[in-house]
Amino acid sequence: MADWWDxxxxxxxxxxxxxxxxxxxxxxxxxxxxxxxxSREMKLAARTSSAKRAPKTESATIEPAKGxxxxxxxxxxxxxxxxxxxxxxxxxxxxxxxxxxxxxGTIRLGKRTDGRSPKVKEFVPLAGLxxxxxxxxxxxxxxxxxxxxxxxxxxxxxxxxxxxxxxxxKPRAAVFDHNYVKKIDGPxxxxxxxxxxxxxxxxxxxxDFKKTSGASRLVTMWCGxxxxxxxxxxxxxxxxxxxxxxxxxxxxxxxxxxxxxxxxMEGVPFANGAPNLTVDLPVMLxxxxxxxxxxxxxxxxxxQTLMKTVLAPAFKARLLGLSGWYSxxxxxxxxxxxxxxxxxxxxKEESKLGVLEHILQPGLYPExxxxxxxxxxxxYYPPRGDNKEGWDNIDIFGxxxxxxxxxxxxxxxxxILAAPIVLDLVxxxxxxxxxxxxxxxGIQEWLSFYFKSPMTVPGLYPEHDLFIxxxxxxxxxxxxxxxxxxxHLGLEYYD
Ligand SMILES: NC(=O)c1ccc[n+]([C@@H]2O[C@H](COP(=O)([O-])OP(=O)(O)OC[C@H]3O[C@@H](n4cnc5c(N)ncnc54)[C@H](O)[C@@H]3O)[C@@H](O)[C@H]2O)c1
Numbered sequence: 001m002a003d004w005w006d007x008x009x010x011x012x013x014x015x016x017x018x019x020x021x022x023x024x025x026x027x028x029x030x031x032x033x034x035x036x037x038x039s040r041e042m043k044l045a046a047r048t049s050s051a052k053r054a055p056k057t058e059s060a061t062i063e064p065a066k067g068x069x070x071x072x073x074x075x076x077x078x079x080x081x082x083x084x085x086x087x088x089x090x091x092x093x094x095x096x097x098x099x100x101x102x103x104x105g106t107i108r109l110g111k112r113t114d115g116r117s118p119k120v121k122e123f124v125p126l127a128g129l130x131x132x133x134x135x136x137x138x139x140x141x142x143x144x145x146x147x148x149x150x151x152x153x154x155x156x157x158x159x160x161x162x163x164x165x166x167x168x169x170k171p172r173a174a175v176f177d178h179n180y181v182k183k184i185d186g187p188x189x190x191x192x193x194x195x196x197x198x199x200x201x202x203x204x205x206x207x208d209f210k211k212t213s214g215a216s217r218l219v220t221m222w223c224g225x226x227x228x229x230x231x232x233x234x235x236x237x238x239x240x241x242x243x244x245x246x247x248x249x250x251x252x253x254x255x256x257x258x259x260x261x262x263x264x265m266e267g268v269p270f271a272n273g274a275p276n277l278t279v280d281l282p283v284m285l286x287x288x289x290x291x292x293x294x295x296x297x298x299x300x301x302x303x304q305t306l307m308k309t310v311l312a313p314a315f316k317a318r319l320l321g322l323s324g325w326y327s328x329x330x331x332x333x334x335x336x337x338x339x340x341x342x343x344x345x346x347x348k349e350e351s352k353l354g355v356l357e358h359i360l361q362p363g364l365y366p367e368x369x370x371x372x373x374x375x376x377x378x379x380y381y382p383p384r385g386d387n388k389e390g391w392d393n394i395d396i397f398g399x400x401x402x403x404x405x406x407x408x409x410x411x412x413x414x415x416i417l418a419a420p421i422v423l424d425l426v427x428x429x430x431x432x433x434x435x436x437x438x439x440x441x442g443i444q445e446w447l448s449f450y451f452k453s454p455m456t457v458p459g460l461y462p463e464h465d466l467f468i469x470x471x472x473x474x475x476x477x478x479x480x481x482x483x484x485x486x487x488h489l490g491l492e493y494y495d
Pocket of ligand 1: 074075076077078079080137138139140151174175176177181184186222223224225226227255256273274275299300301302303333334335338413414415417418
């Protein structure tokens with residue numbers, strides 16, 4: 001006979017052969033009771049939050065994707081042209097949208113035994129690829145066919161088949177400041193007395209594009225070069241101070257911020273694919289919420305950081321320590337050349353470095369991650385073009401502190417990895433704009449999945465773990481459609 005206590009502290013008496021068996025029984029009962037309670041709480045939370053926030057009917061909260069969607073891209077370089085050419089190639093049946101969650105991904109609904117896993121694009125109303133129309137800005141005068149040829153990412157045999165379409169997309173004159181991107185300069189640049197004049201010209205471009213393309217909705221996607229590192233100042237704190245600074249040509253206003261301001265003033269969603277501050281500023285959050293123009297950023301999560309946000313959560317899950325992580329890259333595209341400038345590199349470095357701290361939480365696990373050394377290097381090496389090589393040397397330690405090493409050598413293609421991210425962001429941002437529950441939120445944290453340095457409201461640390469990010473994204477879609485959230489608890493299968 002032995003006593004055991006349940007999770008509510010109640011004492012029970014039962015016959016057990018040994019006291020170890022009694023303890024085991026107690027543990028099992030306690031774990032089950034905790035899991036059941038957690039399940040009840042999660043169900044209750046999902047119910048209360050759906051009562052408060054979920055749509056009663058789909059059509060009441062998500063506007064249909066009717067008409068054309070205009071995609072406006074500041075920076076018509078390697079990423080932008082690989083994305084646009086890819087969409088056209090897929091439309092023509094020449095290629096498949098590999099890497100795109102909106103096009104190839106599925107979403108499980110209900111229980112694992114229900115067998116309901118529609119495609120994402122069939123579950124939520126997204127714009128179809130045939131409805132996408134494009135424009136862009138660049139400091140160079142090359143049309144998209146010429147820019148894609150220069151970028152050298154895509155095979156010329158594919159590009160030739162897309163030539164008439166790609167040649168028809170010509171860059172509008174850019175808002176540019178050489179002080180922010182020191183390694184390049186070009187002739188196709190707007191002139192204006194003040195930065196406010198330049199913003200007005202961009203707004204005119206946007207209205208013109210909407211009219212001439214017949215688009216019913218627009219989205220802006222920053223694919224321009226990485227700008228020099230700056231920190232927010234008083235000018236960025238409110239719409240009022242920002243507009244005053246625009247009129248006074250404040251040097252702390254970077255070109256990308258002028259595009260973002262113009263876009264948000266037009267009520268157009270904005271995504272930031274580079275590590276620049278751009279929309280990561282109080283003024284932009286204010287504008288985004290006020291004009292119901294969703295924002296997200298920053299810095300597409302493509303090669304090395306993608307791997308980091310897969311491996312680091314595995315180390316933490318298994319409580320393996322990390323003493324150092326050395327990451328280096330060689331790349332030879334224009335992005336690599338721009339990042340050769342210390343100012344632009346610092347912006348990228350900040351974006352890449354934050355990842356490990358947030359995933360590994362050294363404050364919570366000082367013995368495992370308190371002394372980790374993290375270094376990131378990017379080397380401009382022209383022969384490689386867009387085909388980057390990212391090396392990682394990872395020094396970990398296990399049981400009793402014994403050291404081990406992992407080497408990752410990722411021979412990747414930068415723009416091939418980035419293009420499907422651009423496509424998904426375009427379609428999801430447009431969805432957010434049409435969804436009453438999302439359009440006034442400002443930052444779309446559910447899109448963290450796509451970024452190296454995900455934006456969050458002030459005071460909230462970002463989620464970097466790729467699998468948490470994916471769960472957050474899919475649960476947001478389930479929530480919007482009034483479907484049960486998936487918690488992976490799964491006890492109900494054993495009832
Ligand atoms: N490819 C990737 O894997 C990846 C990943 C994360 C972030 N990014 C970022 O995406 C951006 C684009 O990368 P890319 O490889 O296409 O670079 P790219 O150099 O090929 O293209 C950038 C283009 O932006 C133009 N540009 C610069 N400033 C501009 C301005 N103010 N207005 C309009 N155009 C401007 C340049 O002339 C250039 O054509 C870069 O900031 C890069 O750091 C790329």
